[in-house]
Structures are given as C-alpha cells and as structure tokens.
Amino acid sequence: MWTWFYRLASPPYVYRVAARLAPWLLAAAGLLIVYGFVDGLVFAPPDYQQGDAFRIIYVHVPASALSVMAYTFMAVAAAIGLIWRIKVAYAVAAAAAPIGASFTVLTLVTGSLWGRPMWGTYWAWDPRLTSELILLFLYVGVMSLRVAFEDPNRGDRAAALLAVVGVINVPIIPFSVVWWNSLHQGATILKLGKPAIDASMRWPLYAMLLGFLLFFGGVLCLRLRGEVLHRERLATWVREAVRV
Amino acid sequence: MSVSLWSGLTLVLRRDLALSLRRPDQLIQPLVFFLIVTTLFPLSLSPEPSLLRQMAPGVLWVGALLAALLSMDGLFRGDAEDGTLEQLLLSGQALGAIVVAKTFAHWLVSGAALVLMAPLVATALGVPVGAFPVMMLSLGLGTLTLSWLGAIGAGLTVGLRRGGVLLSLIVLPLAMPLLIFGANATDRAIGGESAAGALYFLASLCLFTTTLAPFAAAAALRITVE
C-alpha cells in the first residue's frame, strides 16, 4: 500500500507522471472554465442588488479559494519534505508558491475592482481582502526566503519551515482581521457580500471553482517538472529525459 | 559532568544578559529608534492633541514593532559570527531550551525596556495615565510574542548577508494579528472601556507562540547553521 507513496518520492517517476497528467487536468480545467465564463457572463441573470457587477464573483471567489488552498497545499508538501526528508516534496512546494501567489494577486485586484462600484472606493480594508493581502505577504516571504540562500537545499528547507509556520497563521489572521474590522464598522457593511445566490447563478461558480482547482493541478504538474529537473540535473536519469 | 536542562538554560540566559549589558550602546539604540519613530507621526500628521490621542495606540505599537524587529536581527548573529552558535548546536543541550534562554534574554533588554519607556512616549501622545497599565501589559505581551516570532525569523535568516530586511518581511505578516489585538487593547483603555477581550486574545496568542516558537526556531537553526 505504501508503494505508491514511495514511488511519489522518486523524481523520475514524478517527472513522467506529471507529464502525463498535465494535459488531462488542463483540458478538463479548460472546459469547466470556458463553461463558467460563458454561463456566468451570458446566461446567469443579473443580481437584483449589484446588477451585472456581481459577475466578478465568478473569478474573484475561485481565485480566493485557490489562493488559500494553494498555500495550505504548499505547507503540507513542505511539512512532508521536512518530516520525511523527501526532496520531491520541496519541489512541489516550490512549484505551488508562484501559482498561489498569482491567484492571490488576482483575488486582490478583482476584489478591489468589485469594491469600487459597491463601496465607491478601490480599497476599503474589507476583512477578507485585508486577510488576502497578508496572505500575499506570506507568499512573498516564503518565495524570497527560498532564493536568498546560496545552497538551494538549505533554501528549500528554510522556505519549507516558514511555509509551515505561516500556515498556522492562516486561520489566525482572518480571525483577527474580521475582529478588527467589526470594531470599525462604518455606516455601510463592508463585506464583499455574496449576493443571495440563485441556483442559476450557482452552477457557473461551481464550475469555475472546480476548473480553477484542476487548472492549479495541471499547472503544478508543469511547474513541478521544471523544479524536479532543476534539482536533479546531475542525476543519471536526467540524461535520458533531456534527450527526449 | 552533564548540565541539566534548567541550569543550561540559566547559563545561556545569564551569559546573553551579561554580553548585552556590556554593550549599552546597542541596548539604547532600539529605544532611541522607538522615540524617533513615534516622533515622526506628529511631525508628519499634526500635533493636535485629540488627533494624537486617537493615533496613539497605532503609533506606539508600530513604533514598538519596528524597534523590536530591528534588534531581532542580532539575536543569533553575534554568536553565529564567532562560532558560538555551532558550539551550542553541537553541545547536546536541547536547542529549544537554548533558544528560549537567548530569546528571553533578548526580550528582557529590548522588549521589556520598550515597555518601560512606553509611558514616556504615551504621555507625549496625550494618552491618559489611567490607560497605562493596560497599555504596558499589552505591549509586554506583544513584544514577548514578537520576540518569539522574531526568533524564528532570525533562525531562518542568520546566515544570510542581507538578512535584516528579509527578517522583517517574514515576521511582520505573522505579527499582524498581535498588532490588531494589542493596539485595540490600548485603544479601549484610552477610551475608558474594558480591554479584557483584546487582552485575552493577545494573551492566548502569546501563550500559543511561547509554546511552539522555540521548536520552530530551533528547527530553523538546524537548517541554516552549518
């Protein structure tokens, strides 16, 4: 039963499997995302409060969900690397970081653009966006730490430890930020309020969520190949792989 | 002769304190920095008393955070440079205990000193004396928590040449919750309301960090020190 676990720790195995998985994941993601866009932009009825602006939810919510999921995923991979000393796990963590960070940026910008028509300002220190901003700082910290070391192994391990420390904060930060925000309620309720979602509005959202998730998996496979190859470039199996 | 955990801990604590007190200039610098930073705010905004009193929690806390962070870089660096750190790692003593001792010694001369200076700054910002106990308690808990977080960051960056900025980059996001609770506690005290809620959260953060951070910082040192 553990054989699949051991195989996953093998760089050449992961390199091959990722190559085979990626197209499927990306194709499925593509279908779901296209469907999500079309259904969400064209067929879903406009929200009675927010009008057509609510359609931003179809990219904002999936992006924000993925940004948090990617960080947790990265931290789990990091923990596996630290506990079981599996080098491939560090490659996985390194691959996940920029993807998650890009989703965080997407969340922040779409959140800001959504906020402008809703609250009249591009940035209102809404608790969710503020937490997302702090998450971006966490990502930047992990990525910066990894490249700060001359010895890449040390960088991998240090960044892994930081990722694990950060993930413990991932629940604490929104809690404190929501608490902070609730103290300073203005006249308006500054929540990026999801409009009361009608069934016809829900399906594109689910599709986008799943599509983004599969997309993350697919891009992770692609990036992972680069990370594994780079770390193992002096190994014998790489000579065959590179020639192909 | 083997050294027990407790005596090893007190040994490192006393050593670090003695070393720090030998360099009074290095002790004064963060405190002066704290004063300077808090002066920047009235200068850049307005010396109007009601505004200052409103800003005071934020100014105090941001100033304390930055001053504490600046001195965190030196937590392990001195020992790393002269090889003591490697010796400590090889000594067979529990690294977590060593970290606890060093961090606590560091806090005593930086964070605790900041807390004692806070009334001075607070008066300059128009904070009523009645708010002082809560303010100092919250700053005490906050700087202690920050010292633990800083120890993790210092452990991760000790070998790096330009570690200081990266240290701040790493530690500040982790410190935002404690800033929120601590500044709020001070704010409520200034307003004459009960700060109990904020203080409880702050205390639980402090406790949580105190129990886990030494392990994380020790693990960091094992990774970064040759």
Place this chain on the structure above:
Amino acid sequence: MIAGSFWAMGGYARYVWPCMALAVGILVWNLWSARRHHAQAVQRAARAIAMARSERS
C-alpha cells in the same frame, strides 16, 4: 454580433471586463511561466551534462 448591452454589463463594464481579462491573463501567465521554467531547467540540465562529459573526456 453580441448585443451592445452584453458588453455594457449594466454600466459596470469597466469593472467587469478588466477582471475577466486579468483572470484570463493570470491563467495564461501561469501556463507560459510554467513552460518557460521547464524549458530553462532543460537547458540548464543539458549544460550541466555537457560540462560533466567534457570534464571526463
């Protein structure tokens, strides 16, 4: 073509469309960046292998 009211997005066009464009942009960037990263890794690996070979010969 598609009706003008679709593009207008009920007056919110200048918020909705940049969001969608950015979303597509980020997705494309991820794909491009991952591929580029891999290509660079292949290059570096090829160089490392070539250097190892020339050292031995």
